Structure formats: C-alpha cells, structure tokens
Amino acid sequence: MSVLMPQKRYYRQRAHSNPMADHTFEYPVCPEDMDWSQLYPEFYVDQTLAKGPVQVEFADIGCGYGGLLVELSPLFPNQLILGLEIRVKVSDYVQDRIRSLRAAETGGYQNIACLRSNAMKYLPNFFSKGQGLVYTNTDVEEVHLWMVKHFSEHPLFTQVPDAELVDDIIINRLGTCTEEGKKVQRTGGKNYLAVFRRVEDQN
Amino acid sequence: MAALDVCGEWLISTCDKKLIAVHTKQSREPFVFDCSTAEAKPKCTESDKSDVGGSEETSSDRILAVAVSTSGKRVALTDDTKRLVLFQCEPSWQVISTRWVVRRGTSLVFTKDENEVWMADKSGDVYSFSVVEPQKTGDLKLGHLSMLLSMTLTPDSKYVITADRDEKIRVSHLKSPYNIQAFCLGHLEFVSSLLVPPGHPHWLLSGSGDGTVKLWEYESGRRVQTWDLKQLRDMPNSENEKKSAVSRIAGSPCGRHVAVQCERLPSVQLFAVDQEGEAHLVPSSRLTLSHCPLDLTFDPEGRLWVLLDSREMPFLMYTHTGGSWTPNSVSPELKRVTEALRPHWDALQISAGLESRFQHLYKVSFDNMASYRQKKQERLQQQNEHWDKKRGPGNVQQSNGASKKAKGDKPVAQASK
Numbered sequence: 001m002s003v004l005m006p007q008k009r010y011y012r013q014r015a016h017s018n019p020m021a022d023h024t025f026e027y028p029v030c031p032e033d034m035d036w037s038q039l040y041p042e043f044y045v046d047q048t049l050a051k052g053p054v055q056v057e058f059a060d061i062g063c064g065y066g067g068l069l070v071e072l073s074p075l076f077p078n079q080l081i082l083g084l085e086i087r088v089k090v091s092d093y094v095q096d097r098i099r100s101l102r103a104a105e106t107g108g109y110q111n112i113a114c115l116r117s118n119a120m121k122y123l124p125n126f127f128s129k130g131q132g133l134v135y136t137n138t139d140v141e142e143v144h145l146w147m148v149k150h151f152s153e154h155p156l157f158t159q160v161p162d163a164e165l166v167d168d169i170i171i172n173r174l175g176t177c178t179e180e181g182k183k184v185q186r187t188g189g190k191n192y193l194a195v196f197r198r199v200e201d202q203n
Numbered sequence: 204m205a206a207l208d209v210c211g212e213w214l215i216s217t218c219d220k221k222l223i224a225v226h227t228k229q230s231r232e233p234f235v236f237d238c239s240t241a242e243a244k245p246k247c248t249e250s251d252k253s254d255v256g257g258s259e260e261t262s263s264d265r266i267l268a269v270a271v272s273t274s275g276k277r278v279a280l281t282d283d284t285k286r287l288v289l290f291q292c293e294p295s296w297q298v299i300s301t302r303w304v305v306r307r308g309t310s311l312v313f314t315k316d317e318n319e320v321w322m323a324d325k326s327g328d329v330y331s332f333s334v335v336e337p338q339k340t341g342d343l344k345l346g347h348l349s350m351l352l353s354m355t356l357t358p359d360s361k362y363v364i365t366a367d368r369d370e371k372i373r374v375s376h377l378k379s380p381y382n383i384q385a386f387c388l389g390h391l392e393f394v395s396s397l398l399v400p401p402g403h404p405h406w407l408l409s410g411s412g413d414g415t416v417k418l419w420e421y422e423s424g425r426r427v428q429t430w431d432l433k434q435l436r437d438m439p440n441s442e443n444e445k446k447s448a449v450s451r452i453a454g455s456p457c458g459r460h461v462a463v464q465c466e467r468l469p470s471v472q473l474f475a476v477d478q479e480g481e482a483h484l485v486p487s488s489r490l491t492l493s494h495c496p497l498d499l500t501f502d503p504e505g506r507l508w509v510l511l512d513s514r515e516m517p518f519l520m521y522t523h524t525g526g527s528w529t530p531n532s533v534s535p536e537l538k539r540v541t542e543a544l545r546p547h548w549d550a551l552q553i554s555a556g557l558e559s560r561f562q563h564l565y566k567v568s569f570d571n572m573a574s575y576r577q578k579k580q581e582r583l584q585q586q587n588e589h590w591d592k593k594r595g596p597g598n599v600q601q602s603n604g605a606s607k608k609a610k611g612d613k614p615v616a617q618a619s620k
Contacts, residue, residue: 010582024568029370030388088575116572121348121369124386156382201382
C-alpha cells in the first residue's frame with residue numbers, strides 16, 4: 001500500500017504560535033531517555049548504517065512544511081536530521097510527508113523526522129550540549145540584523161565569515177528549498193544569511 | 204509565604220507581610236519590619252511606562268522571599284509590591300536601602316563575599332543587586348523561559364543554579380552566566396526547592412511538585428538518587444492524597460542530616476547522609492507534628508528549628524541525641540524566642556503563611572492534538588469513501604514517486620470537487 005502525499009491545503013495554519021503558552025507537548029525527561037528509534041526506525045534496526053553511535057546532528061528549528069529537511073536528506077544520508085515545529089497542523093503535515101516519501105518506490109528519507117515541540121523551552125530535553133554551527137536565514141533585514149547582533153554579542157558565538165562559507169552545501173539551498181524561501185524568490189525579495197560557530201568561553 | 208532563617212544569633216520568622224527577628228541568646232528587643240508600612244513607590248514617570256496606572260496595581264505587600272548573608276550581617280527581602288529591601292543586622296537592625304524590581308521575585312541569595320544579592324523572578328530572569336552600592340539598579344544575569352522557583356549559589360562561588368516551572372534545573376557559570384555548565388533533568392513537575400548541602404559542595408538536592416527529592420552531581424548533571432516522599436509516608440489511601448510539593452530542603456552544618464518539608468503536611472522527613480557505600484541519603488526518621496510546618500532550618504549548633512502555624516507554640520526545636528531527633532521544649536532559648544515572637548504573631552498572618560505556594564503551578568494538560576487528529580481522521584475517511592465510489596473496484600492507487608519532483612503541493616491523484 002503506498003501512502004499518499006499530504007495535501008498542504010488541509011494543513012494550513014497561521015505563522016505565529018505563542019511559544020510562552022502552555023501547549024501540551026511530549027518531550028523526554030532528559031536526552032538519555034529519548035527514544036530516537038521511533039523517528040528513525042531504520043537507523044536503529046540496522047546498525048551498519050551508522051558509523052558510530054547514532055545521534056541527531058542537524059536540527060531545523062521551526063522547520064515549517066519540511067522543505068529543508070527533504071532537501072538535505074539525500075545530501076547527508078548517514079546523518080540524522082530533526083525538524084522541530086510548534087504548530088499542530090504543520091508538524092503533522094511534515095510527519096505525513098516523510099511517511100509517504102519513505103513508503104514510495106524510490107524510498108530513502110529514513111534520516112529525517114519531525115517533532116512537534118517548543119524548541120525555546122525544550123531543546124535541552126532532547127539534546128545534550130554540543131558544538132557546531134548555527135545557520136540563520138531570513139528575508140526580513142531587521143530580523144537578520146537582530147540575529148547578527150545578538151549572536152555576535154554573545155560571548156559563546158562568533159560569526160563565520162563569508163569567505164569560509166564558499167563551499168558550504170547547505171548555504172546554497174537555505175534560501176530556495178523551503179516554502180518561505182520560494183515565496184521570497186517569487187516576490188523578488190532578498191535572502192539574508194548568517195552563520196555562527198560555537199566557541200569556548202574566554203572567561 | 205512563610206520562612207524561618209538563622210541570622211547569626213537571631214532567628215528570623217517571616218510570614219505574610221512581616222519579618223520578625225528575635226534574639227536567641229539575649230533578651231533584646233525584636234526587630235519587626237512590616238511591608239505594609241514600608242516606603243511607597245515614588246510616583247516616577249519614566250519607570251512606569253510599562254506599568255499602566257502603576258499606582259492602581261494591586262499589590263499586597265506580602266513578602267515573597269528572604270535571604271540572609273553567610274556572616275549574618277545582611278538580610279534582604281522582596282515583596283509583592285516589588286520592593287527589594289536590604290538590612291544590616293549588627294550592631295542594630297536598620298534598613299540600608301529600598302529598591303524597586305521590575306517583576307515579582309521568587310528567590311533571593313547573597314554571594315559568598317556578600318557584595319551582591321541575586322534575585323530570581325516570576326518571568327524567569329535573574330538579576331544581581333549590589334550590596335556595596337545599595338541604591339544601584341539590578342544587573343540582568345541570566346534567564347529561563349519559565350518562572351523561576353528556586354536559586355542557589357555553589358559554595359565555591361563557581362556556579363549559579365536555577366530551577367523553574369518547566370522541570371528544569373540549570374547550572375550556569377557565576378562569572379559568565381550565559382555559559383551553561385549542565386542541566387539536571389529528571390523531575391516530572393516544577394522544581395520548588397534547591398540546596399547544596401553543607402559539607403557536600405559537589406552535591407545538589409532538589410525538591411519538586413512531583414513529590415520527590417533528587418540528589419545530583421550538579422557539575423555534570425548526573426542524577427545520583429531519587430526519593431519519593433509519598434512512598435516514605437506510606438499512607439493507606441495514597442491515591443487520594445493530593446500532590447504535595449517539596450517546599451523546603453535544609454541541611455545541618457555538620458553535613459550529616461537533611462530535613463525535608465512538603466507543603467501542607469504535618470510532618471518532616473529526615474535523612475542521614477551516608478558517605479560510605481552506594482546509598483548517599485538514607486531516610487532516618489519522620490517527625491509527626493500537631494500542625495503543618497511553615498518552614499524549618501538548622502542553627503549553627505545543628506539543632507532543627509521548625510516554624511508552626513500556632514499562636515501558642517510557634518517554634519519547635521529538635522536535637523539529634525542518641526541517634527534520633529527529640530523535641531526539646533524546655534530550652535531557655537526556645538522559651539526566649541517564643542516569648543519574643545508571640546506579641547507580633549497574629550492569626551491573620553499565620554493563615555496566609557499556610558496557603559499553598561505551589562498548587563497553581565501544576566500544569567493543566569490540554570491536548571491540542573486530539574481534536575485535530577479526530578477531524579483529520581474524519582476527513583481522510585470521507586476522502587477514501589469518495590475515491591472508492593468514483594473509481595470502483597480495481598482502482599490503481601497512484602504512487603507518489605512523481606510528486607517528489609513536483610513542488611510537493613498536491614498529490615498526483617486529485618480529489619475532484
């Protein structure tokens with residue numbers, strides 16, 4: 001039985017959801033208790049797929065309709081990618097979309113999954129401390145400037161200069177594969193990208 | 204809110220709007236500070252921008268948190284009217300300053316060097332206030348995304364530990380609080396109480412609305428032990444028992460005893476600290492009281508003082524002799540402080556101290572997904588019925604391989620309308 005692709009029109013929800021309200025979310029008590037096998041069943045059945053201990057290495061905070069997840073999945077086949085989305089309908093859409101993609105004849109997409117959650121509050125429940133990169137992208141200049149200001153002022157982050165990002169495969173896709181990104185392209189808007197690296201505390 | 208704190212040779216009882224300090228060793232005049240008669244907020248235009256009609260805002264003057272500095276020379280309190288009052292205690296009690304905070308505080312703690320007092324508030328923020336410059340405004344240090352309920356600083360002055368309503372305990376570097384050292388995750392409800400027990404500088408004890416006390420090695424966030432206080436109480440009808448949050452965890456100066464109080468229960472659970480073997484905390488005894496304790500604390504001599512909601516006998520004092528905790532009702536110190544407190548201790552106050560501080564913090568579960576799922580189920584059923592009718596038997600369901608190339612908006616098989 002093949003699984004039909006979900007139709008977006010049944011999953012429309014307005015863009016804003018109050019993250020301070022007490023929505024009911026399921027989240028593990030701590031990262032050690034999280035059962036990732038529910039989201040990535042093939043990675044946990046067949047350990048030969050993973051090179052080392054399996055863990056989620058990419059998190060798309062506010063993944064919307066899952067455009068970026070779907071785009072990145074074939075590029076990083078051995079790494080797990082998680083999308084977090086707070087909206088009920090939208091997270092459900094992504095879950096249905098991934099399910100139908102996995103069930104298709106061509107298969108794949110076992111390394112992406114979506115969770116409905118409030119990243120602001122519950123990120124520490126899912127993930128232990130990590131190092132790495134933060135990619136930010138927006139078409140609103142003020143938001144871009146705000147993000148750059150706050151990340152730059154934060155002693156634990158430093159901005160990665162454009163020169164270092166020339167070969168980055170994620171950068172080129174950030175502005176084009178998401179629903180928002182495509183809308184910006186259609187209306188002739190501009191994409192503002194900024195990448196930050198976690199650094200050690202100087203104090 | 205009610206609190207009992209030791210401040211040098213003074214015993215401080217806080218209840219409702221009053222802070223009352225009584226001397227334990229000498230017959231000195233008690234010091235009483237009543238927030239309802241304290242300095243009123245100056246009608247200042249700038250800081251009231253966010254406070255529409257600030258003077259009309261209902262505030263009760265109730266004391267929300269109290270802290271005593273390590274040396275016992277300074278005391279701070281914060282109330283519902285958003286005051287932060289700093290006191291000196293020696294040679295005599297005096298108000299040093301009254302400052303105004305942005306949001307209501309929930310927890311106060313002095314730094315070890317006593318140069319600052321830190322306050323955690325209801326919006327999740329932590330501010331540090333200078334003690335050396337007592338009029339200086341607060342400095343924002345860190346923030347949670349949920350109401351903070353308890354805060355403590357580690358004795359080596361390396362970390363600040365904060366606990367919130369979202370079951371989280373966060374350990375951050377004191378000098379750079381943006382740098383999170385670890386999270387201690389494990390509680391299933393809000394975390395209401397924290398303590399780094401004397402003599403065990405690497406341990407953290409936490410109490411929660413889930414009715415448990417947990418022991419952690421806070422630097423790594425490792426959970427070492429959990430005690431379910433309800434199980435220890437061993438009540439016959441334990442299912443009917445309302446949830447009781449841990450409202451206080453206190454440690455004796457010798458480091459060998461821990462006392463735990465759960466709100467609105469007339470008992471105190473005591474633990475012995477065992478450093479040999481695996482079990483770090485061992486339940487030692489449970490004291491059954493005639494009234495619910497408002498708060499408890501150990502004094503420098505290792506005696507356990509309990510503040511009760513009783514006019515006649517507001518204090519109980521226990522000493523650990525012969526391996527058990529025995530009440531001492533004849534101690535001259537106990538008599539002295541009881542006499543000194545009584546005139547200032549009235550019934551209205553006491554009942555305010557008994558109100559649950561934590562009952563409203565339990566989250567009400569609202570399942571956003573259930574109604575959505577039901578509607579979706581109905582929609583899918585309707586669609587399936589419709590397609591079956593249209594295509595009849597032997598219909599071939601379109602695969603969705605083709606739709607991967609499409610923008611992903613519509614499936615290949617369209618439900619025609």
